[in-house]
Amino acid sequence: MGSENVAPSASEALSVLRTGLWRWDDAAGTIAVDAEAARLLGLPARPVTLSEAAVRARFHPSDWNEIQSVITLAAAEETLGEARLRVMDEQGNVVRVVRTRSRPTRPVAPPEEEDGSAAEHDVADTSATWLGSDVTAPAAGRSPRTSPGFILVGTLQEITEPSPGTVTRAPVTGDWRRSREAFLLDAGRALAEARSTTEVLRVAAGLSMPGFSPDGLAVFGVENDHLTVIGHHGHRGDAAAPFAEIPLDADYPAAEVIRTGRAVYLSSPKEYRERYPATWPLVAAFNRKSWAFLPLVAAGRTMGAWLAAFTYPVAFTVDERSVLATVARMLAQALSRAEIADSQRELSEDLQRSMLPRLGPAMPGMSLAARYVPTGGGLRVGGDWYDMIPLPSGRTALVIGDVQGHDVRAAGLMGQLRIAVRAYAAEGHRADAVLTRATRFLHGISETRGMDSTAVEGADALDELDDDPRFATCLYVEVDPANGTLEIARAGHPEPAVRMADGTMLRRSVAGGLPLGIDPDADYPTTRLVLEPGEMIMMCTDGLIETGGHDLDTGWKRLRRAVESYEGDDVEGLADALLGAVHGPGAEEDTGPLRPLHEDDIAVVLLRRALIGSSSRLRHPRGRRAILSVAQAEPERVAGARRQLRDLLHDWPEREQVDSAVLMCSEMLTNVLVHTEGDALLIASVTGPPGARRMRVEVMDDDDTLPHRRDPGELASSGRGLVLMELLADDWGVSPRGAGKSIWFELREEEDEEEGEEEGEEENEDDGAGGDEGGGAR
Numbered sequence: 001m002g003s004e005n006v007a008p009s010a011s012e013a014l015s016v017l018r019t020g021l022w023r024w025d026d027a028a029g030t031i032a033v034d035a036e037a038a039r040l041l042g043l044p045a046r047p048v049t050l051s052e053a054a055v056r057a058r059f060h061p062s063d064w065n066e067i068q069s070v071i072t073l074a075a076a077e078e079t080l081g082e083a084r085l086r087v088m089d090e091q092g093n094v095v096r097v098v099r100t101r102s103r104p105t106r107p108v109a110p111p112e113e114e115d116g117s118a119a120e121h122d123v124a125d126t127s128a129t130w131l132g133s134d135v136t137a138p139a140a141g142r143s144p145r146t147s148p149g150f151i152l153v154g155t156l157q158e159i160t161e162p163s164p165g166t167v168t169r170a171p172v173t174g175d176w177r178r179s180r181e182a183f184l185l186d187a188g189r190a191l192a193e194a195r196s197t198t199e200v201l202r203v204a205a206g207l208s209m210p211g212f213s214p215d216g217l218a219v220f221g222v223e224n225d226h227l228t229v230i231g232h233h234g235h236r237g238d239a240a241a242p243f244a245e246i247p248l249d250a251d252y253p254a255a256e257v258i259r260t261g262r263a264v265y266l267s268s269p270k271e272y273r274e275r276y277p278a279t280w281p282l283v284a285a286f287n288r289k290s291w292a293f294l295p296l297v298a299a300g301r302t303m304g305a306w307l308a309a310f311t312y313p314v315a316f317t318v319d320e321r322s323v324l325a326t327v328a329r330m331l332a333q334a335l336s337r338a339e340i341a342d343s344q345r346e347l348s349e350d351l352q353r354s355m356l357p358r359l360g361p362a363m364p365g366m367s368l369a370a371r372y373v374p375t376g377g378g379l380r381v382g383g384d385w386y387d388m389i390p391l392p393s394g395r396t397a398l399v400i401g402d403v404q405g406h407d408v409r410a411a412g413l414m415g416q417l418r419i420a421v422r423a424y425a426a427e428g429h430r431a432d433a434v435l436t437r438a439t440r441f442l443h444g445i446s447e448t449r450g451m452d453s454t455a456v457e458g459a460d461a462l463d464e465l466d467d468d469p470r471f472a473t474c475l476y477v478e479v480d481p482a483n484g485t486l487e488i489a490r491a492g493h494p495e496p497a498v499r500m501a502d503g504t505m506l507r508r509s510v511a512g513g514l515p516l517g518i519d520p521d522a523d524y525p526t527t528r529l530v531l532e533p534g535e536m537i538m539m540c541t542d543g544l545i546e547t548g549g550h551d552l553d554t555g556w557k558r559l560r561r562a563v564e565s566y567e568g569d570d571v572e573g574l575a576d577a578l579l580g581a582v583h584g585p586g587a588e589e590d591t592g593p594l595r596p597l598h599e600d601d602i603a604v605v606l607l608r609r610a611l612i613g614s615s616s617r618l619r620h621p622r623g624r625r626a627i628l629s630v631a632q633a634e635p636e637r638v639a640g641a642r643r644q645l646r647d648l649l650h651d652w653p654e655r656e657q658v659d660s661a662v663l664m665c666s667e668m669l670t671n672v673l674v675h676t677e678g679d680a681l682l683i684a685s686v687t688g689p690p691g692a693r694r695m696r697v698e699v700m701d702d703d704d705t706l707p708h709r710r711d712p713g714e715l716a717s718s719g720r721g722l723v724l725m726e727l728l729a730d731d732w733g734v735s736p737r738g739a740g741k742s743i744w745f746e747l748r749e750e751e752d753e754e755e756g757e758e759e760g761e762e763e764n765e766d767d768g769a770g771g772d773e774g775g776g777a778r
Contacts, residue, residue, distance in 0.1 A: 010719055024152040037156045040098050060086040069322045072523045075104040075150050077263050102154020124293050154498055191334035197342055200334045203235035209323055214311035215743045220254045242282050251278040253293040253307040261302045264293040265316040290314035292324050296332035359388050363396050363481040365610050369571035373602040382601035383410035384541045385418050392428045400605050401474035413470055417442055431476045431489035435524040442517035471517040475539050484531035484609045489524045491516050494542055500624040501534030505563040506647045509640035515568045536608035542601030547582050549591050571606040623687035630669055638669050641682050648684055662729040667742050668699040669723045676703040698744040706734055
């Protein structure tokens with residue numbers, strides 16, 4: 001009877017092949033090796049359990065970093081990991097090169113029986129029994145990152161020649177690793193800065209991976225158990241159509257990746273055709289040679305798949321799979337953030353749009369346009385608003401305002417305040433009464449919120465309540481379309497500006513009070529303006545003025561350039577031009593003196609009074625005019641008059657004449673306030689064609705006493721008004737006006753010839769004969 005031929009045991013086979021075994025318990029931080037593995041590591045040939053640090057010291061540092069990435073990738077893909085490691089001695093010399101093949105797994109707690117006792121766990125992997133392995137692979141579709149630590153069981157075998165497949169491809173070098181790390185840092189930074197799904201896809205399409213770059217990319221999502229193509233790059237525009245409705249249970253790599261949560265690598269068309277024959281005809285037309293399908297996992301949930309296709313064969317080495325897997329993880333996180341941001345942005349824009357009114361009905365003889373642009377960051381909600389309110393008197397109210405803040409609470413308060421203002425206006429109250437009631441309303445909301453906060457228990461609840469009082473600015477304009485009269489009340493809001501019929505923009509000085517919600521008893525005086533035919537009034541929030549780091553002065557100058565450079569009378573086109581000046585292509589170059597800390601909401605309303613008759617038969621007037629009243633109780637408006645006169649003369653070429661005009665205007669207004677008991681009315685105008693214009697400034701009051709010129713002494717504090725006008729003005733005079741008088745002066749843009757000067761002297765003499773008197777000023 002012959003001897004029985006018995007198959008050798010696993011340990012005998014490994015001993016003959018001089019292959020060692022090792023078991024790495026990541027959670028415990030220990031590595032157990034058998035006798036052969038210990039010998040390969042340069043240790044005595046006997047089984048031993050070592051710390052991670054002790055084993056790490058036996059390998060080359062770069063190889064140890066490499067095995068870490070290989071294990072991470074293998075654990076994520078639930079595949080075998082393979083790497084070459086250099087074993088070092090105590091002096092740092094390479095004594096041998098070993099190859100390891102291992103499978104990292106996650107420990108799973110044994111299931112409990114119905115009575116609560118732990119069930120017996122049968123370990124099927126007998127090759128690892130000598131190491132006490134009691135592990136199993138994670139369930140399909142479960143992200144390996146959801147369980148801490150891993151247990152690795154693998155082999156170590158000495159090699160003397162390169163492993164198969166490395167002949168035609170250069171080995172991984174330190175330069176390549178540094179290039180890979182730099183690429184991943186740049187990719188992570190770019191994806192982290194992307195704020196929308198479109199930006200994420202654009203960044204992903206521009207990624208150039210070190211050593212190999214796909215020329216076709218696609219991102220798949222899931223909707224109703226079907227694949228959806230979120231975006232693609234490197235394909236025809238209609239290329240996504242055949243893949244848009246593929247069921248999740250179909251024989252397609254992206255569907256399998258989403259079902260199982262494991263990546264699929266296809267190195268050749270032959271491999272693709274053999275593994276997925278049903279969908280190969282859809283892919284063959286793209287002429288690709290290799291494909292990588294990777295899961296997009298965020299928060300433990302597979303949200304889609306990422307396709308990277310290549311026009312040349314790719315072996316998908318461990319390093320290449322590691323790069324692709326890392327990019328897929330970053331892409332999944334970026335898409336998850338973008339999805340949340342897109343949802344919040346859409347919700348906030350719908351909320352903001354629902355709170356903004358539609359303009360109408362149209363006012364006869366008037367054209368109207370309005371724009372709203374939310375802030376570019378955060379939830380894209382804020383407190384800016386505008387409204388158009390039909391009044392019981394037949395007039396129309398235009399309202400624009402800004403509630404403090406750029407959050408949901410600001411939007412909520414804006415909606416409440418807008419409704420309140422609309423209700424007060426519909427009751428027929430005048431402009432000042434509407435704002436007085438509105439400030440009491442907003443102040444009452446803040447007080448009620450503060451009282452509610454005292455009833456809330458818990459510090460966290462108080463923080464969530466956010467009972468800080470908020471204020472709001474507002475500009476209320478009551479429009480009479482029949483004659484262009486505007487009754488304006490202002491609560492801490494930027495003043496309006498008027499575009500004259502000749503295209504010049506001037507800011508209008510409007511009396512105002514505190515912002516709404518600060519003082520419940522605040523008063524809001526009204527200012528009356530008349531919008532002449534062909535003129536347009538602009539009302540805006542501070543975002544239009546200050547965006548881009550501008551203060552009020554530089555911001556208004558930027559808007560003036562945009563308004564005066566716009567040709568035409570279309571208010572819709574001018575509204576777009578104003579937004580283009582702030583957010584357009586050239587806005588980045590037109591920055592202000594301040595550092596732009598944040599973007600602000602923008603609201604703007606334009607109202608233009610049409611020319612009388614057909615605009616095709618009437619020409620625009622060549623002049624511009626500003627009218628301002630200064631009451632005895634408002635001496636501070638003298639400064640506003642000086643500023644408005646400078647605005648009127650902003651394009652006057654001779655700056656010394658502008659300074660002279662401002663000085664004489666200030667002198668005339670001050671004389672009225674000091675020497676009379678009435679108010680002063682200022683009328684300033686510029687007429688004539690460019691290059692030959694004439695400026696006329698006139699101040700009227702209701703006092704019949706005429707001024708007299710006199711020679712003041714050196715120490716006199718008054719009496720120089722008419723002396724200054726005689727020295728600085730080209731023409732000047734004092735004219736009786738029924739119940740009151742008018743003091744005026746004129747300056748010419750260009751000096752006339754001698755004949756013109758003589759005519760001016762004769763005209764001055766005529767004015768004097770008509771009632772102008774010499775002598776000293778009052």
